[in-house]
Amino acid sequence: MLSFKFLRSTILFFALSASLSSCFSRYIISAKQVKKHYALKKVRPTETIIKNDTLSLCVASVGADTLPMLLLIHGAPGSLWGYMNLMDDEDLQKQFHIVSVDRVGYGKSKLKRKRFVTSIEMQAKVLLPIFALNKSDEKITVLGRSYGAPIAAKLVSLVPDQVKELIMISPVIDPEKEKFYWFSKWGRNSFIQLFLPGEFNTATAEKYSHSDELRKLLPVWQNLEVPTTVIQGGNDWIADPTNIDFAKxxxxxxxxxxxxxxxxxxxxxxxxxxxxxxxxxxxxxxxDKISSIVVSNKEGSLGN
Structure with a gap:
């Protein structure tokens, strides 16, 4: 009887671990996938590690560094390669120095002596060295998606004089609308975490502190003065569509x-x-006269 219970528990454990891994696997792009993606492409972003005594920050960039910078900040889980389609776009490459970054705790970016960095303020502050990569005479456009959106907003609030505009896509910014799923509590189990990707564990740690961190961010929204765009989908199952109402x-x-x-x-x-x-x-x-746009067509085009 004991052996049967142990076997059943073991099978259940590995099934749960596999299920958890697959839930967000599409948001994590492996080095093998990146290599395959760029195998036949003429242009591949240049990967760079920004280092100091406490920080390693991995960025990938494409386009001349004398062009205006477009800084891309991913969500949770995620990686800098989640923006490959933007980095690969030839038109954008001609107009921007596109820089995509692995947030701390993801990919090759990390802080020494810290396993997880759940503080939105800290996540934003460690991105400040990227601004030194801007060799143009123009200010930076900062784009953040999902969990990256509030980090982008906090970053902009730290150096508003260096930012041209802020774009938040599918933002998770309302502290009262944080979504939890059936697998969320299992992802916190320290033993199960041993069998999960590090990015998943980082995302779980962020999720359980996110509401409190977003409450700390409330003064930022009130004092945000740079041109800001918020884009939200009506069928978004990760970021509650009412996040746009919170923003307004x-x-x-x-x-x-x-x-x-x-x-x-x-x-x-x-x-x-x-x-x-x-x-x-x-x-x-x-x-000047546009304050709100509602787009219902599939492509979401704004016109010619």
């Missing part, structure tokens, strides 16, 4: 714009790439 309520700046895509899910940077490109290249969202 708490961002006091008149230079904030809101786009709600009724049929979009979470990965808007992939499903609505043409819209993101148009926004970045033509800057059409920041016309």
């Amino acid at each position: 309520k708490h961002i006091k700046s008149r230079r904030a714009q809101y786009i709600f895509l009724y049929n979009a899910g979470h990965m808007i940077t992939y499903t609505h790439l043409s819209m993101i490109k148009e926004m970045l290249m033509k800057n059409r969202l920041f016309q």
